[in-house]
Each structure stands twice: as structure tokens, then as C-alpha cells.
Amino acid sequence: MLNSILAYFDGDVSFVFDTSFFLRFVFSPSPALLKGLGLTVAAAIISQVLGVILGCLLALAGLSRFGLLRGCNQSYLFFFRGTPVLVQLVLIYYGLPYLLGGADLFPPRVFIGPLWVQGALVAGIVTFGLHEAAYMSEIIRAGIQSIDEGQSEAAQALGMTPALAMRRIILPQAARVIVPPLGNQFNQMLKTTSLLSVIAVPELFRVAEEVQSATYKSFEVYLGVSVYYLALTGAWTIVQMLIERSLSGSRRAVTAKTRAA
Template identity: 40%
Template sequence: MAAPELEKPSQPISAVPVRHPGRWVAVVVLAVLAAMFVNTVLTNDGFRWDVVGRYLFSAPILNGLQNTLLLTVLSMAIGIVGGIGLAIMRLSPNPVLTSVAGLYIWVFRGTPLIAQLLFWNFLAALYPQLSLGVPFGPAFVVFDTNQLITQFAACLLGLGLNEAAYMAEIVRGGLLSVDEGQTEAAGALGMSRAQTLRRIVLPQAMRVIIPPTGNETISMLKSTSLVVVIGYFELLTSAQRIYSQNFQTIPLLIVVAIWYLALTSVLSVGQAFVERRYGRGATRMSTGGSRMFGMGAQR
């Protein structure tokens, strides 16, 4: 019987790392572009950084900023409340409620926001007076539309009602993301539809609702600049009034951009905090730049 051959000792593997010359080329190109950008920002006198610093915290700019924040908060409040109501109507077994909500969403999502702002601002041309009373009967209270629908009210109606259409779809998607077994289990425990929605469905749906709502809030902050078409005094309007007098257009636009960037950064941090708050109880795994949500214990 032949003697078994002795195994040869394994040789160490000489691994050659894969080279990625394209990455280094991209890094060099980006570095050159960044250097060119910094150079033009620092050397181009047209930016007028002294003018930017002078107006960054000026009273007109801060007043416009205050109005922008007020419009953002109130319009988002109207949009969220209206969106929740419309989403519930869309999911209702009543075909009338479903159709009305669908028609509302179709109209407000299908027309430009700037056109809606103009419509509410000039509502008096269509209805000089607005009244409350018996339908097709006597009116108990009559309002002058020009006095009732002020510029501020037109801004809130345009921004808030438009946002409600988008929030309705966001909320509806969040509610549909909750497993139907949760609703069935709540019904088996004797909970009403309202109790099930408030205590079971909404808390779980918030993980899906919060991220796009944060994006909508940031979008609303910037959309408030559209009220310039009806002359309401907000951040961009205040800058326009200033540069229409001193002709420093670019520096004033840079001031506006700085404030918008600062506010969106704050909102982004707040959004991340709220996402963590409602994301508790879900298994989160990060792979690269993406996030995957697994099945986790529910509260």
C-alpha cells in the first residue's frame, strides 16, 4: 500500500488591491472645482459681503423672517389637520366621503399653488359678500369679502389648503402601512373605530408619516416665498423692497438664501429627532446610505 502523500504547506496569498483610478480623477476634479468656487467667492467684488453683513440682521429682514415663520407654522398646522381628516375620509367605507376627499385632492394637487394664492386673494371679485345662514334661505350674518379675506388670510388659505391635499396622501399611506391584523385585534377587544385609529393605528403609522411630513415642512418654508405674488410682506418680499431701492440685488438674495439655509438646517435636525422618537421599537439596519426597517416589537 502506497504511503499517503504529505500535504504541501499552503502558500500565503499575494492579494493585489483593485485599483480605482476613476475615483482619484473624480477627487481631483472636485478639488479643482471647489478651489475655483472658493476663489470666485472671495475675490469677486460683486458678492458685496459687506452689504450682506449689513442687512443680515436688519429690521426689515427680521420682520420678513418672522412673517415667514408664522406662515410656515400656521399653514402646516392647517395642512396636517386637514390632511388627517381627508385621509380618514379617503379610507372611509362611505363612498360619498371617499369621493369628496378624492375630488378635493385632485383639484388642489392638480392646480399650481401660485394660482391658488391669486384665487383666494381675489375672491371678492367672485363673491363680494360671504354670508352664513340657511341654505337657499335667509342669511343671518353677512361679511364683506375684502375685509374678511385679508392678504394674510389669503396666504393661509392658499398654503394650508394646498398642503392638506399632499398631507392627506402622506397620512393615508402611513395608515395603510399598518397591518390589518392590528385593526382586527383592536376590534376583537371591543375598541371603536376612533379608538383603534387613535391608540393603535396612528402611533404605528407615525414612523411612515414623520419623514415625508418633515420634508413637506421644509418645502412649506420655501413655498411661503410665493406669497410675493400677492404682495404679502415675508422674507423674500422684504429683500425685494430693499434691493429695489439700493440695487444690491445679489447681496440681498444671498441674505435670503442664508436665512433659508439656516432654517432648513434647524428643521432637518428637528426632523431627525422626531424620527428617532417615533422609530423606537423598530429594528433599523444601515447598509451604506440606505436604511432597512425590520419587524420590531410594538408598544
């Protein structure tokens, strides 16, 4: 196989891996690369929080007694789970302003609180949050349904409203079921943020592309950026394991106290 490839190129294969450049890229990153790394983490966190909040609302709509709410929920899930997130990103960033008559929804700079942020970043976070909500709603709904209905009925018998029973009784217990898949979703979100490069947001992958364009060291750069993503997802996996272990320990402690009583 190798001989046939070399023969095709008349033996002219001049690839040389630049180890020195690769090590500098990974272990001595430029300020722009570090800023892109920070932007990747920040975008992932904000998008995930938005997805969880919207997912809670969608889960409650899916469990509602009102058919209209359930229908709207199913339509939302059908679209956002059935189309690629890249398509959704392009639709929201390019298509939505066009649909609204050329409205400048995502200007180059947007003032949010004390910060000026790139409009494209806002579009990306909104898109990722909406996309994530479609998955989180099913995770949260499954967590809620894993709790015995008798607990909700008992809470309401004690005078709690359904909303209060959900907040005080159901959701805290459902969290043990929700947290593991939530952690997996955030792990995926860290990688999904690389799509921001399509709309010129200077996150980790976009900065890496600019380095590659300037140096023409494609393999070293893309291998190096893979190391960064592996470090991010690996670190989060450790954090997730600690959180799950803590929840399991709390559950065992409560069970032991209940049996002792």
C-alpha cells in the same frame, strides 16, 4: 464665451459685488428683516398644522366605505395637486371675493384672538393649508394602510369603536411612517411662504424685495435671502433627523422588550 459677452456690451460690464453690504444684510439684519423672518416661520408652521388637520380628514374620507366621500376626496386631490399653489393663492385672494359679489373676505386687518393680522396673510395661510392637505392626505393614508388590518380588528374585538381604535392603536403606529415625509413637506412649506410676497405680505422675501428696490443691490440681496432660507431649511433638517432618530430608538426599544418577553 466670456469674450463674446463682453464684446456684446462693448466691454462695459460694471458689476461689482458689495461684500460689506452683503455681510451686513446677512449678519446684521434690520428689524424689518427679522420681523419678516419671524412671519415666514409662523406662516409655515400654522399652514402646516392646518394642512395636517385637513389631511387627516381627507385621508379618512379616502378610506371611507362611502363612495360619495371618496369621490369628493379624489376631486379635491385632483384640483389642489394638479394646479400651481400660486394660481390657488391668486384664486382665493382675488377670485373668491369677486365670486361672492365683492365680499370683503380678506380686509387689510383681521382680528384673530388677541392679535390683529393682515387679511392677505390669512388668505395665504388658508391657501397653503388647503394645498398642503392634498399631499398630507396621501401621506397619512399610506401610513394608516401600512398597519396590519388585524390590529384594527383586534381592537374592535376588545370593544373599541373604529374611531377609538384609529386614535389609540392605528395612528400612533402610523406616525413612524408619516413623520419623515411630513418633515419634508414642512421643509418645502418654509420655501413656499415666499409666494406671500405676491399679495404684499411682509414676509422674508417681500422685505428683501423692498431692500433691493431701495438699494439697487439685487445680487447681494437675493444671495443674502437665499442664505436665510438655507439656514431655515438646514436647521429644520437637523430637527427632523433628531425626531426620526428618537422614533427609531423608541421602536427598537419596544421590539427588544417584545422579544425579551
